[in-house]
Amino acid sequence: MSLQLQPDTTQIRRLTVRGPSDTRQRLISRLEAAHWPAPSDGSWVLVRRVAAVASKHSLAEELLQTTRQQINSADPSDVVRFRSLAALLAALVNDICRGVADQRWYWQRWSGLWPLPAGDAIQKLLQEHPRQLVAVCYFLASDRNLATVWQRLSEENAAAIIRSVRYELGLESSSLDPAMVGQNTGGRGVAIPEQQVRAWQPILNSLPKTDPRSELAVLIIAIDSAALALCTAPNRTLAMIRQRIAQPRSDREPAAHSSPMADAAQRQNPGQTRESATWPKAGPTQSTKVSSAPEARPLPASNPSNPAIVKELSMPDIEQPAMHRATLESGNAQATPEAQHDESRSGNVRTDMGGTLYLLNVLNRPAVQAIMAQAWQSLPNGWAWLYRLAQELDLDPNDPLCDFLAERLGLESATELDSLPELPERESVLALAAQWFQQEDLWSPELIRVPGELAYTPGHLDLYQDNSQVRLEVRLAGLDLNPGWLPWLGTVVTFHFDHFPHLQRATS
Numbered sequence: 393m394s395l396q397l398q399p400d401t402t403q404i405r406r407l408t409v410r411g412p413s414d415t416r417q418r419l420i421s422r423l424e425a426a427h428w429p430a431p432s433d434g435s436w437v438l439v440r441r442v443a444a445v446a447s448k449h450s451l452a453e454e455l456l457q458t459t460r461q462q463i464n465s466a467d468p469s470d471v472v473r474f475r476s477l478a479a480l481l482a483a484l485v486n487d488i489c490r491g492v493a494d495q496r497w498y499w500q501r502w503s504g505l506w507p508l509p510a511g512d513a514i515q516k517l518l519q520e521h522p523r524q525l526v527a528v529c530y531f532l533a534s535d536r537n538l539a540t541v542w543q544r545l546s547e548e549n550a551a552a553i554i555r556s557v558r559y560e561l562g563l564e565s566s567s568l569d570p571a572m573v574g575q576n577t578g579g580r581g582v583a584i585p586e587q588q589v590r591a592w593q594p595i596l597n598s599l600p601k602t603d604p605r606s607e608l609a610v611l612i613i614a615i616d617s618a619a620l621a622l623c624t625a626p627n628r629t630l631a632m633i634r635q636r637i638a639q640p641r642s643d644r645e646p647a648a649h650s651s652p653m654a655d656a657a658q659r660q661n662p663g664q665t666r667e668s669a670t671w672p673k674a675g676p677t678q679s680t681k682v683s684s685a686p687e688a689r690p691l692p693a694s695n696p697s698n699p700a701i702v703k704e705l706s707m708p709d710i711e712q713p714a715m716h717r718a719t720l721e722s723g724n725a726q727a728t729p730e731a732q733h734d735e736s737r738s739g740n741v742r743t744d745m746g747g748t749l750y751l752l753n754v755l756n757r758p759a760v761q762a763i764m765a766q767a768w769q770s771l772p773n774g775w776a777w778l779y780r781l782a783q784e785l786d787l788d789p790n791d792p793l794c795d796f797l798a799e800r801l802g803l804e805s806a807t808e809l810d811s812l813p814e815l816p817e818r819e820s821v822l823a824l825a826a827q828w829f830q831q832e833d834l835w836s837p838e839l840i841r842v843p844g845e846l847a848y849t850p851g852h853l854d855l856y857q858d859n860s861q862v863r864l865e866v867r868l869a870g871l872d873l874n875p876g877w878l879p880w881l882g883t884v885v886t887f888h889f890d891h892f893p894h895l896q897r898a899t900s
Contacts, residue, residue: 415448422452436474438498472498478527488513515549519556523877526616526851533591542595550604561879582618583802584636616850619882621772739848743793744898746844748782749855750871759824767816774881775800780815786837832865843895856888858895
């Protein structure tokens with residue numbers, strides 16, 4: 393039931409073919425090689441059923457064309473769309489808690505969970521997707537359903553989820569009991585967003601500190617706010633998180649009337665009225681076209697040339713009607729989805745310094761990771777390491793990317809980035825960079841001067857760039873390859889290269 397699929401993957405749950413015996417294999421081959429309509433904005437589209445009737449030579453193309461028409465329809469009884477895998481999982485968890493998951497046709501892939509108690513079903517889902525946990529909780533909080541989900545979890549459920557998360561973080565040999573609470577654990581450079589405190593505080597206040605459900609909540613906060621410190625010194629970090637949450641707000645962080653990213657957005661769109669940030673709904677969105685990105689994300693989403701992989705083709709016996717008929721199905725439930733809409737203000741950032749994120753692949757190399765593990769107390773946040781390293785390549789302090797980094801570091805404005813400690817072991821880090829990249833003259837300001845657009849939710853960061861920005865020497869050096877799951881950042885980072893005309897040139 394796990395959804396560990398690659399980007400731009402099309403998965404068919406059941407394929408029924410009626411026609412001569414040679415039609416089946418011919419159709420499978422063509423479908424496997426076909427260019428399926430794939431959204432490049434990271435969304436997940438579930439189609440209930442697609443049927444086509446055509447000659448054996450045109451049946452595959454007819455199926456593809458019908459699929460395009462189907463996903464561009466606005467009929468929620470046949471098509472649902474989720475902005476991300478985490479949003480999909482959060483919506484499924486919501487429906488499991490409400491006892492209505494078995495009534496949704498688009499959840500039938502998980503029908504094996506229906507006999508289980510809600511807590512066991514949720515545990516199984518979250519154990520299968522531990523890297524999505526922070527983002528799933530972000531979407532659950534948007535529905536004000538986080539406390540309800542935690543009430544459904546037993547202590548045993550929470551303990552099992554903790555084990556899976558520890559494994560993903562490389563902490564399987566570390567103790568996570570909060571025995572150090574009350575000691576002076578420091579925590580300089582670690583900030584917990586106030587909205588995160590508000591989401592979790594009722595749960596933490598209602599549970600003993602030794603309850604695994606409380607420990608799981610603190611662990612999730614630490615992944616989002618202090619991943620590098622967590623990976624290096626888990627006990628100290630978790631104790632510090634508890635202390636910070638227990639403090640009055642005035643002691644926890646300065647009050648701020650706006651965020652760096654909100655200020656940047658206001659500068660980019662001076663006529664737009666500033667609003668308070670709202671947490672996005674986790675349910676399926678019902679956009680008019682699957683090829684359209686969310687309103688706040690002006691990215692072209694559907695590109696028919698994107699490759700796709702067809703998996704799990706289950707073939708029943710073939711009948712012999714006059715015409716060839718094929719049907720793709722994903723479920724058999726009776727209910728239609730409720731009307732739910734994405735009300736989020738997407739955390740999108742247009743930047744001329746998109747190559748800064750290439751430096752995550754530098755920081756993730758074992759030699760640099762060893763330095764970070766030794767010097768983490770000087771700079772306990774992975775985003776701070778990224779900022780200081782990008783400064784070595786003349787990061788533009790006025791670029792909106794700096795507002796994003798300030799936001800992630802809990803600072804009131806990008807100007808406060810200069811107050812961060814200097815890059816630890818600077819000479820050693822730069823010597824490694826020169827050793828790895830100097831031969832191709834890659835280690836220069838041109839490396840990070842790449843137009844792009846960032847889309848961020850807790851636990852996930854996507855960088856969108858136009859195909860014209862691909863450089864062979866950068867690709868050969870492995871700098872623009874997907875970083876993927878970065879435990880020390882608590883984030884899954886994905887690079888998307890496609891045809892994005894508005895990202896072909898710098899903004900300035």
